[in-house]
Amino acid sequence: MSIEFKNVDYIYAPETPFQTQGLADISFKIKSGSFVAIAGHTGSGKSTLMQHFDGLLLPSSGAVNIADKTITSNTSSKSLKEIRKKVGLVFQFPESQLFEETVLKDVMFGPLNFGFSEQKAKEQAIEWIEKVGLSEQVMNKSPFELSGGQMRRVAIAGVMAYEPDILCLDEPAAGLDPEGQKQMFDIFKNYQQEGHTVILISHNMDDISQYADDMLVLEHGRLIKHASPKEVFSDPNWVKEHFLDEPATSKFARELEKGGFQFSEMPLTIDSLVNKIANNLKAKGGNE
Amino acid sequence: MSKIIIGRYIPGNSVVYKMDPRGKIIATFLFIVIIFLANNWLSYLFLSFFTLLAVGATKLKPKVFWDGVKPLIWLILFTSVLQLFFTTGGKIYWHWGIFNVSEYGIQNSIFIFIRFVMIILISTVLTLTTTSLEIADGMEWILRPLGYLKVPVAQIALVMSIALRFVPTLLDQAVRIMNAQRARGADFNSGGLIKRIHAIIPILIPLFISSLTIAIDLATAMEARGYREGSKRTRYRVLKWSKYDWINLGYFALLTLILLLTRTY
Numbered sequence A: 001m002s003i004e005f006k007n008v009d010y011i012y013a014p015e016t017p018f019q020t021q022g023l024a025d026i027s028f029k030i031k032s033g034s035f036v037a038i039a040g041h042t043g044s045g046k047s048t049l050m051q052h053f054d055g056l057l058l059p060s061s062g063a064v065n066i067a068d069k070t071i072t073s074n075t076s077s078k079s080l081k082e083i084r085k086k087v088g089l090v091f092q093f094p095e096s097q098l099f100e101e102t103v104l105k106d107v108m109f110g111p112l113n114f115g116f117s118e119q120k121a122k123e124q125a126i127e128w129i130e131k132v133g134l135s136e137q138v139m140n141k142s143p144f145e146l147s148g149g150q151m152r153r154v155a156i157a158g159v160m161a162y163e164p165d166i167l168c169l170d171e172p173a174a175g176l177d178p179e180g181q182k183q184m185f186d187i188f189k190n191y192q193q194e195g196h197t198v199i200l201i202s203h204n205m206d207d208i209s210q211y212a213d214d215m216l217v218l219e220h221g222r223l224i225k226h227a228s229p230k231e232v233f234s235d236p237n238w239v240k241e242h243f244l245d246e247p248a249t250s251k252f253a254r255e256l257e258k259g260g261f262q263f264s265e266m267p268l269t270i271d272s273l274v275n276k277i278a279n280n281l282k283a284k285g286g287n288e
Numbered sequence B: 001m002s003k004i005i006i007g008r009y010i011p012g013n014s015v016v017y018k019m020d021p022r023g024k025i026i027a028t029f030l031f032i033v034i035i036f037l038a039n040n041w042l043s044y045l046f047l048s049f050f051t052l053l054a055v056g057a058t059k060l061k062p063k064v065f066w067d068g069v070k071p072l073i074w075l076i077l078f079t080s081v082l083q084l085f086f087t088t089g090g091k092i093y094w095h096w097g098i099f100n101v102s103e104y105g106i107q108n109s110i111f112i113f114i115r116f117v118m119i120i121l122i123s124t125v126l127t128l129t130t131t132s133l134e135i136a137d138g139m140e141w142i143l144r145p146l147g148y149l150k151v152p153v154a155q156i157a158l159v160m161s162i163a164l165r166f167v168p169t170l171l172d173q174a175v176r177i178m179n180a181q182r183a184r185g186a187d188f189n190s191g192g193l194i195k196r197i198h199a200i201i202p203i204l205i206p207l208f209i210s211s212l213t214i215a216i217d218l219a220t221a222m223e224a225r226g227y228r229e230g231s232k233r234t235r236y237r238v239l240k241w242s243k244y245d246w247i248n249l250g251y252f253a254l255l256t257l258i259l260l261l262t263r264t265y
Helices: A046-050 A077-086 A103-113 A118-131 A136-140 A148-160 A178-193 A205-211 A236-241 A248-258 A270-287 B021-037 B041-057 B062-086 B103-129 B132-149 B153-183 B193-224 B243-264
Strands: A003-012 A020-030 A035-040 A061-066 A069-071 A087-090 A166-170 A197-201 A214-219 A222-227 B092-096 B099-102
Touching: A020 A046, A020 A061, A020 A222, A035 A046, A035 A178, A035 A205, A046 A166, A046 A197, A046 A214, A069 A077, A077 A087, A087 A148, A087 B153, A103 A118, A103 A136, A103 A148, A118 A136, A118 A148, A148 A178, A166 A178, A178 A197, A178 A205, A197 A205, A205 A248, A248 A270, B021 B103, B021 B132, B021 B243, B041 B103, B041 B243, B062 B099, B062 B103, B092 B103, B099 B103, B132 B153, B153 B193
Parallel strands: A035 A197, A035 A214, A087 A166, A166 A197
Antiparallel strands: A003 A020, A003 A061, A061 A069, A214 A222, B092 B099
């Protein structure tokens, strides 16, 4: 299911003294089934953009095309529910949205709202609670008895339980321990490989370079680059100019280049970095 | 929610902004008292003139003030209409059952209308030009005499400034939670009364939890930075009385005097 933005503007609090421009003239198209990263400095409009994906914000002008539906400034709120079923949004610190008495009930909240039967909702909830790495004992506990990391998993399960075609994640791993982060990202990557579209907002260039295959870079509410991470990170000066960071792998590779290593292209994942170093060493070893 | 103007601060730099919050608060409260001194056309004329002068002195757009009056316009009209139909005295122009339109009725309903609008305008002048922290500081100073009656004024002031500080934070949080639940399919704007009340639960519970968490964290952080209950603290924000405040109070005294004169006249 593809997403297309056509000249989207968004203005906060129009016609009041507090008017500010959130997004300006954004146009792009995302292919179905891709893993898209949205990057940009704080206040560049990433979260504002994300809220357009399921109509929480309506564009002030322009149009958003999602799942064969068009959202414009005068789309009625009734027709949005269908879109929200297809687009799952995981907000920053999603654990703040938990409210039910038990974890199971909380995860079932979404599916029930979107018209799943009680039985089906329960099945889906149990499946996803297990998939996000929580044990069965947790299910009947109150979500408020859990640790922060467990609450995060419950909240994410609560969105994934209705299996949206498009999954948007706003800094989903912020505040998790390194192992938890890797686990969550593997779940998201898997979900994408099953044929869903995953959109990730992140400040962490390592996560982006590791998992994403397409990238949107925002600055001051404008889209300044839409390319693959490979292309974006190929120019370190451009990256620095726009307040982004290079992934640790290509930084490391650049340091190695100073010592005589040769890289045909900058490695973006640890695997490719290791492979290239190994190849380099082999080539050197062959010479001796 | 963004349309409500009462309690909002709009930054600016006209004379009214330079005034001390204590002077502005006292003047606003006294204004509501002396508004009842007005009892004839001349006094209402002066009252309106002085109020509009204050509104003009803020140098804010008139539309902002209109936004302040708008949400209450039905209450104002309702009260005025009640006055119009149920006051007797003077010439009776129209009569039907218990309803009648009399000379005094017309006069009273216009007076009530002016009174309401003036009170709203003056309090909007206060809130638009004074930050909530300034208001809290000013209130603390005004409440200080109550310390002699063993009222814990310093603590009340702290509670006030913390509460004011967290209004925007909690509003933000409420909006975020609402959005998150909406994204999960919650619907807040349809169905009957019972259904709508039920729909608030997914917002209220997380909001309570997060305010309690904020309170606990803030208390710990304050203690870590040396805050002890009942110990003497110095102050960082010092209120300064300037010449504008004398002008403010002088203007106010003049208005009171004129109102008293028109009353006896």
